[in-house]
Amino acid sequence: MTVRLYGLSNCDQVRKARKWLEAEGIAFDFIDFRKAAFQPQAIQQWLTQTERNAIVNPASKGWKALSESEQAALMAQTDSDFSMALHQQPTLIKRPVLETEKGLVFRFKPEAYADVLKSIPTTWQRLHGLLFPSGDRPMTAATLSDHPALALAQKLIRIDSVTPDDKGAQPLIQSELAELGFKAETLQYQEVTNLWTVHSASGASDDAPVFVFAGHTDVVPTGPIDQWEHDPFSGLIDAQGWLHGRGSADMKSSVAAFVVACRRFIQNFPDYGGHIALLITSDEEGPAIHGTKAVVETLQQRGQRLDYCLVGEPTCSQQLGDVIKNGRRGSMTGEVRINGIQGHIAYPHLARNPVHELAPALSELVGTEWDQGNANFPPTSFQVSNLHAGTGATNVIPGHCDLMFNFRFSTEQTPQTLQEQVTKILDRHGLDYDVDWTVSGLPFETPKNGELVQAVSQAIETHTGHQPEHNTGGGTSDGRFIAQTGAQVLEFGPLNATIHKIDERVAAQDIIDLTEIYYQTLRNLFIGR
Known part of the structure; x- marks a missing residue:
């Protein structure tokens, strides 16, 4: 028997339902309302087994935000439109939804779960049946x-x-x-x-x-x-x-x-x-x-x-x-040292702050769209992993700033193309820098x-x-x-x-x-x- 649990991952009742099913050894598929696996057709299937009032959660903030006329209009829609509306605003659904071949259970109710699932073998029982079809061995970890x-x-x-x-x-x-x-x-x-x-x-x-x-x-x-x-x-x-x-x-x-x-x-x-x-x-x-x-x-x-x-x-x-x-995507790390001039923080005209000089360049690096990916790969991503500067004193302009970042890149890029783009951005901002590259994997x-x-x-x-x-x-x-x-x-x-x-x-x-x-x-x- 296929068992599905629908809900939102961060919902407390959903967490309780998942823990209960896992503790009971019941195999189930979890479908998050906000993921692609959740489709309006699922709600339409529920409507063949229960009434709309059983699906809608009147205590939800989304429902209470609707006027009485809007609530009535929603409940009067065709099955298709009703399903689409709840799919677009899933917080209106009583959650979690337990779906089995024996029926639906809305909200987490241990007694109702136990009743509808009582004929489903647990993980332990399935394992025992697979290993010992005749049932002639006790169910223990040793078996x-x-x-x-x-x-x-x-x-x-x-x-x-x-x-x-x-x-x-x-x-x-x-x-x-x-x-x-x-x-x-x-x-x-x-x-x-x-x-x-x-x-x-x-x-x-x-x-x-x-x-x-x-x-x-x-x-x-x-x-x-x-x-x-x-x-x-x-x-x-x-x-x-x-x-x-x-x-x-x-x-x-x-x-x-x-x-x-x-x-x-x-x-x-x-x-x-x-x-x-x-x-x-x-x-x-x-x-x-x-x-x-x-x-x-x-x-x-x-x-x-x-x-x-x-x-x-x-x-x-x-x-x-x-x-x-x-x-898999490729991975490349860049380590950049921005060189400045250390000095007293009260006399900035006698120093050159590398953090200030890096800031606009870093903003451009973060905001750059490196590519749009392709049919098989997501877009290339740029993430800062480390940023360090300063002596620890409050009155010293640092003499250098160290930046470490990583690219996870698709087949749209090579290490060389990314390095060239980064270098152009750093040069465009007139930085005095040294950079080292480490390529840990190609896509x-x-x-x-x-x-x-x-x-x-x-x-x-x-x-x-x-x-x-x-x-x-x-x-x-x-x-x-x-x-x-x-x-x-x-x-x-x-x-x-x-x-x-x-x-x-x-x-x-x-x-x-x-x-x-x-x-x-x-x-x-x-x-x-």
Whole structure:
């Protein structure tokens, strides 16, 4: 049964409803009234099940702001016009709206929710039914750990591999693949450990397709451990079917799913006719200099070709399979020092204040439209990240001002075009400056009609019924280094709602589903759809 919850993300009653559903282990889709997923057709569907008075919230400020004649006119409109009016002013709707095949519930009412949802299996029950269809095993966390991807994810989470220390996570991964004939190589660059391990099908030629699962074993620091509900390195699966721990979403669960999908695929199709590799680093969350970037450079020096790469970064927003990243924006940081003349603040004519001189130039930089993006990328953005000047004294004009900013840029730009535009603006304002540039990634895009995007999209749709959104937004990932080889690169992994947060977690069900999608992707690429 499909369960949908409609409302506004910042509404207290909506938050309570979402927490209640999550605590009960009920899978649901959340549709924000202000997002594109909310359409007037949803309201029209409600009108086939209930009266208008049940939908409209007479206590809302929007309703009270209408005169009696305006209220009457709204209620007298056709279903289509009424739906459109509420879609344009959703605060008129009683919220949240719980929509199920058994009916609608307006406002959060725990008793009504329990009644309408009582026949829907919880996440825990669905997991148990998937693992033990006959029902002959009790529902405990131990039974979930019998699933190989979940068991491996737990083991990986229990390793406190904070960047850049792998702490033995990569040897554990290789041990899971060794019996299949994967040939492993540890590539150590300074303090960073990288795993490059390859399996070749029997008789596969050197020019046969090469598919790579790319990921990382390093995690960000936990923050205050006493603020976590569970030990961040426990790998605990709770009674609601959540897998807890640092790296559970970003991205040890994906790595575990890689391994189990590969193992199952190779066992089922030993003559698949290609090469499957894993590229795992301990430096994705850090500087990302001696990790995937360095490995790719080594592979290119060897003449190693990469055809397809699936990066397991958490990409989904509301439910598994709703978003895949078929590209990313480029990232470039500029560090500018504006030179002035230090002096006494009471004698400005004897000094030159670099902050004052920077101000109009900075205003122009902030106000510049760098481009309008394109069909697949949002417009290039400019953001100031740091601005420093002064000695700390109240009576000293600073001798210099340091500005740091970042561009996230689309394929409409190159680092060179942006640098030239910035330089022209600084020169136009007559500044005395020095500038340093750091390009941490170039934009890339994998065609939507390419083999990899099609294989992953079809695997998602086959297993979940969702048609994923193709997206190029967000930050950077190690996919930017691999894309420079000419490989088709795509990112797909679990929900990103808790990544880098206190109490990071992921639904155990999603890891089981993710493993199946990765497996089906391999089938689609090598065996055929």
